[in-house]
């Protein structure tokens with residue numbers, strides 16, 4: 408039995424198995440993505456006194472909440488109307504109405520953000536009509552805003568759900584755009600970003616640049632709340648008053664491309680100025696963010712920002728020799744991958760395998776042209792729509808020096824005997840990483856620290872006595 412397992416294990420590491428693995432069409436093994444409602448829930452948590460409401464099964468709600476809780480190590484408030492077998496037969500209207508009534512009575516939200524799980528979508532529940540009936544029956548006050556998002560998980564991923572919920576929240580809360588009422592604010596949308604430190608870094612940079620801004624949504628105080636001895640249900644989020652004025656924004660700046668297309672389209676249809684950039688990771692990515700903000704304010708870039716940039720370049724110079732020429736495999740969301748790959752190329756690192764389960768044709772084109780434009784991107788292949796079992800085959804047949812991705816990558820990294828640097832979502836087996844930004848110039852320093860020190864740790868751990876040096 409043991410010999411048999413050993414033979415099978417060895418065969419799993421062969422080129423022959425890799426070909427069979429890549430020929431599979433009808434089975435997905437450990438995809439690097441979550442389902443739509445999880446993204447909707449994250450988005451909903453970023454609005455002041457907003458109560459996420461899952462119209463669907465309780466088990467789904469438990470999955471989203473526990474995944475977010477494990478990543479942030481914070482309680483994640485959300486309710487569900489707990490549809491069960493009878494709802495699958497008769498529809499979920501009575502659950503939805505009773506759920507709304509209880510949610511409002513128990514938790515007094517300023518807005519309810521309602522989204523669906525698979526069950527409600529499969530049976531075709533009309534949440535818009537049900538909501539109308541709930542208000543008609545006075546289950547909730549007629550003026551309590553309820554934002555809606557259809558988030559069927561048999562298509563898209565968590566980034567699609569985030570986008571749909573964001574559009575739903577703006578649609579529900581914002582008053583119509585009106586000439587003469589246009590405000591001077593830059594609405595910055597971080598996209599599906601699970602680093603509370605990134606959100607704080609956006610706010611810090613915008614303050615330094617003296618830009619009047621609204622971060623939308625903003626989960627930083629909700630998912631990284633201080634422990635002051637008492638639990639607060641709604642500890643932060645984008646103020647409702649600023650949500651009300653969203654369509655009167657001076658402009659919107661989207662800091663992620665692939666997690667926001669629906670919201671951007673909606674805003675453009677309302678004649679709101681919209682700009683989109685890649686996630687500001689690495690020097691080039693951060694420069695684009697700073698330029699976009701400076702263009703909005705019409706002010707020179709502050710000396711403080713120039714000095715910060717210089718410090719990051721110094722850190723890159725100090726550490727480039729440890730990354731230059733090293734081979735990397737990466738997996739994750741499109742926006743994060745664009746950013747991290749661009750950073751590696753800036754450092755002379757060589758991406759080899761890039762796995763993106765929730766890839767899109769636009770992302771594929773953008774990633775491939777970025778790789779093509781760099782001498783360090785020539786050996787890279789983007790595996791669009793592939794999963795972590797494909798990634799394992801790549802790592803054991805075509806080895807690299809490091810894997811970059813979330814905690815789900817630890818098995819493949821162990822099988823390939825390479826280190827995993829955890830960047831992405833979810834990170835459930837290390838602490839505090841979401842409290843260190845990966846965006847901005849300070850993000851550059853943090854990523855260098857994580858990647859280079861991991862390599863150096865490996866060198867020390869595997870070093871023979873004669874080469875065990877004080878200096879590295």
Ligand code: SF4
Pocket residue numbers: 442443444466467470523524525526560
């Ligand atoms: S995939 Fe569907 S059934 Fe599964 S947790 Fe997500 S919403 Fe629920």
